[in-house]
Amino acid sequence: xxxxxxxxxxxxxxxxxxxxxxxxxxxxxxxxxxxxxxxxxxxxxxxxxxxxxxxxxxxxxxxxxxxxxxxxxxxxxxxxxxxxxxxxxxxxxxxxxxxxxxxxxxxxxxxxxxxxxxxxxxxxxxxxxxxxxxxxxxxxxxxxxxxxxxxxxxxxxxxxxxxxxxxxxxxxxxxxxxxxxxxxxxxxxxxxxxxxxxxxxxxxxxxxxxxxxxxxxxxxxxxxxxxxxxxxxxxxxxxxxxxxxxxxxxxxxxxxxxxxxxxxxxxxxxxxxxxxxxxxxxxxxxxxxxxxxxxxxxxxxxxx
Ligand SMILES: *[C@@H]1O[C@H](CO)[C@@H](O)[C@H](O)[C@H]1NC(C)=O
Numbered sequence: 001x002x003x004x005x006x007x008x009x010x011x012x013x014x015x016x017x018x019x020x021x022x023x024x025x026x027x028x029x030x031x032x033x034x035x036x037x038x039x040x041x042x043x044x045x046x047x048x049x050x051x052x053x054x055x056x057x058x059x060x061x062x063x064x065x066x067x068x069x070x071x072x073x074x075x076x077x078x079x080x081x082x083x084x085x086x087x088x089x090x091x092x093x094x095x096x097x098x099x100x101x102x103x104x105x106x107x108x109x110x111x112x113x114x115x116x117x118x119x120x121x122x123x124x125x126x127x128x129x130x131x132x133x134x135x136x137x138x139x140x141x142x143x144x145x146x147x148x149x150x151x152x153x154x155x156x157x158x159x160x161x162x163x164x165x166x167x168x169x170x171x172x173x174x175x176x177x178x179x180x181x182x183x184x185x186x187x188x189x190x191x192x193x194x195x196x197x198x199x200x201x202x203x204x205x206x207x208x209x210x211x212x213x214x215x216x217x218x219x220x221x222x223x224x225x226x227x228x229x230x231x232x233x234x235x236x237x238x239x240x241x242x243x244x245x246x247x248x249x250x251x252x253x254x255x256x257x258x259x260x261x262x263x264x265x266x267x268x269x270x271x272x273x274x275x276x277x278x279x280x281x282x283x284x285x286x287x288x289x290x291x292x293x294x295x296x297x298x299x300x301x302x303x304x
Pocket of ligand 1: 287
């Protein structure tokens with residue numbers, strides 16, 4: 001009897017297995033994320049930005065040395081360079097850099113993607129972000145590569161935007177393979193954001209020289225700027241907030257950003273473009289992307 005049931009089960013299992021392979025075989029390889037392709041390609045823009053900023057910051061060179069194939073012939077970034085970092089921060093940033101290289105590979109394993117876009121990672125590009133955040137030019141201009149604290153503040157500008165993008169993309173995705181990829185990317189991006197925020201939170205009362213402004217105030221200004229540029233409400237919070245904005249409305253410390261339920265905020269691609277282009281308009285490239293971002297979504301705004 002037992003044997004009979006077993007062979008029955010085995011037969012249905014084999015039928016199931018066969019139909020599974022038929023379905024899989026009927027679907028050409030890249031199509032398992034078919035309708036999600038644009039949403040999976042879009043974050044390559046940010047992953048290129050992060051990879052180059054962290055590679056140059058920790059090693060003094062970028063993808064063209066580490067893995068030229070991944071750049072796919074895209075132009076080298078403008079103005080990126082080795083940052084003056086102590087051993088600890090350098091060690092952390094190098095790990096982030098290599099994680100971003102992995103992310104580029106992971107995305108390109110699933111979608112065709114595009115070559116590295118032109119990136120402006122010059123001190124001047126970061127200085128402009130900080131000037132906008134403070135509503136006036138800082139003297140001397142902010143230099144992300146000058147020391148640990150400046151580099152960490154500059155890093156505060158980047159993975160968080162990617163994180164909100166992955167949170168925003170998730171409910172739009174249709175295929176399990178896409179959701180699996182985005183969940184994996186989100187996990188590590190939010191880990192990077194958490195490390196950067198934790199390192200800054202430890203130094204939140206430190207006065208950033210020569211500006212006479214605390215680390216906490218820098219993060220608040222940057223977050224307010226991103227809320228303004230994204231122009232879709234409150235999705236960004238500094239390290240110290242009014243108590244009502246802290247977790248459960250009970251604490252001013254804000255080591256991680258989150259909504260009233262401490263859930264991560266979502267952003268759409270056009271909100272992200274408004275921020276990384278620096279001018280609050282997804283149709284007008286600039287900021288870190290002088291020629292605009294690549295992929296169908298970004299291009300649809302550029303040529304609209
Ligand atoms: C890079 O950004 C700085 C600051 O906005 C700007 O002055 C410079 O012209 C930019 N470089 C390119 C090639 O866009």
